[in-house]
Amino acid sequence: LQRVLTGITTTGTLHLGNYVGAVRPAILASQEAGVESFFFMADYHALIKCDDPERINRSRLEIAAIWLAAGLDTSRVTFYRQSDIPEIPELTWLLTCVTSKGQMNRAHAYKGATDANAAAGEDLDAGVTMGLYSYPILMAADILMFNAHRVPVGRDQVQHIEMTRDVAQRFNHLFGKGRDFFVLPEANVEEDVALLPGLDGRKMSKSYDNAIPLFEGGAKGLKEAIAHIVTDSKLPGEPKEPEGQTLVTIYDAFASAAQRQQFRADLRAGLAWGEAKQQLFDLIDAEIAPLRSRYEALMAQPELIEATLQEGAAKARAVAAPLLAELRHAVGLRSFA
Numbered sequence: 001l002q003r004v005l006t007g008i009t010t011t012g013t014l015h016l017g018n019y020v021g022a023v024r025p026a027i028l029a030s031q032e033a034g035v036e037s038f039f040f041m042a043d044y045h046a047l048i049k050c051d052d053p054e055r056i057n058r059s060r061l062e063i064a065a066i067w068l069a070a071g072l073d074t075s076r077v078t079f080y081r082q083s084d085i086p087e088i089p090e091l092t093w094l095l096t097c098v099t100s101k102g103q104m105n106r107a108h109a110y111k112g113a114t115d116a117n118a119a120a121g122e123d124l125d126a127g128v129t130m131g132l133y134s135y136p137i138l139m140a141a142d143i144l145m146f147n148a149h150r151v152p153v154g155r156d157q158v159q160h161i162e163m164t165r166d167v168a169q170r171f172n173h174l175f176g177k178g179r180d181f182f183v184l185p186e187a188n189v190e191e192d193v194a195l196l197p198g199l200d201g202r203k204m205s206k207s208y209d210n211a212i213p214l215f216e217g218g219a220k221g222l223k224e225a226i227a228h229i230v231t232d233s234k235l236p237g238e239p240k241e242p243e244g245q246t247l248v249t250i251y252d253a254f255a256s257a258a259q260r261q262q263f264r265a266d267l268r269a270g271l272a273w274g275e276a277k278q279q280l281f282d283l284i285d286a287e288i289a290p291l292r293s294r295y296e297a298l299m300a301q302p303e304l305i306e307a308t309l310q311e312g313a314a315k316a317r318a319v320a321a322p323l324l325a326e327l328r329h330a331v332g333l334r335s336f337a
């Protein structure tokens with residue numbers, strides 16, 4: 001049995017990048033035969049980036065509703081909030097004790113912060129919390145707690161999975177005594193949409209303010225966001241080079257091979273950007289409109305989502321607790337009797 005696991009940080013609502021990079025591939029993987037899946041809301045991770053309790057709580061509900069609306073089947077998938085699994089922070093500590101500080105110095109999130117501080121002439125660690133610094137260890141615990149084989153993520157998370165493998169190897173080596181406690185996970189990156197660009201062509205991200213929201217604002221919001229995608233200044237009728245255009249990359253993430261080819265041919269033949277944007281809207285909306293109405297129905301039933309997540313937490317803890325007991329024993333935290 002192959003285990004597939006992925007999580008999403010609950011600091012806001014989701015954008016198209018999260019959907020094509022993580023949610024859609026994860027749901028598809030969960031439908032394969034011989035796969036057992038673990039999908040969760042990374043709400044401990046959210047505390048690193050956000051100190052607005054209302055926003056964090058709201059986001060947990062929204063993201064749970066998005067997963068369910070996107071077709072997550074709770075009879076096949078263990079679906080939970082990270083913070084409902086106390087074994088995860090406990091494992092985080094065991095892993096923290098075998099992780100070298102030097103490796104954490106190289107983690108993207110931390111390096112990004114120190115590089116920005118250096119550029120601004122500030123103290124390197126200004127505004128850096130220990131949460132941000134050890135973020136990858138908490139993520140390693142998420143993955144190793146369930147011994148996942150495959151982790152569907154966007155390309156921006158690949159470094160974290162590599163770090164998880166290192167931490168797992170070190171732990172196995174130090175305490176395994178010939179047996180491996182942890183499976184070494186593989187990142188599962190959907191090559192076509194490894195990193196979806198946002199309105200301005202940079203990686204689509206909440207923090208760049210260039211995101212196209214998945215459901216927020218409804219069909220109207222989607223259309224308005226698409227209107228803001230930056231294109232070159234070619235006029236209607238002028239031939240356009242499709243490759244490298246943000247609009248085309250986003251189109252590809254939702255299109256069949258035949259549609260991709262046709263869209264390119266039309267642009268080369270002079271399709272107006274306004275018309276291209278309309279086609280992009282139609283394509284995306286055809287896929288997500290049914291999900292959007294399920295989402296709206298689910299958001300009206302928070303008690304149903306709460307019950308679903310409570311059940312998921314019980315299922316997840318039934319897997320986590322026995323492994324954690326073995327790990328505690330392995331590191332020397334044993335009963336005297």
Ligand code: TYM
Nearest residue numbers: 006007008009017018021022042139142153154195196204
């Ligand atoms: P987060 O919440 O930033 O993003 C959730 C998922 O969306 C993917 N993603 C993208 N994919 C394609 N194009 C984009 N523009 C884009 N932007 C975001 C991310 O790669 C991710 O897969 N640390 C993780 C959450 C996490 C996790 C885990 C993931 C916590 N524990 C264990 C996997 C396994 C994060 O902050 O993702």
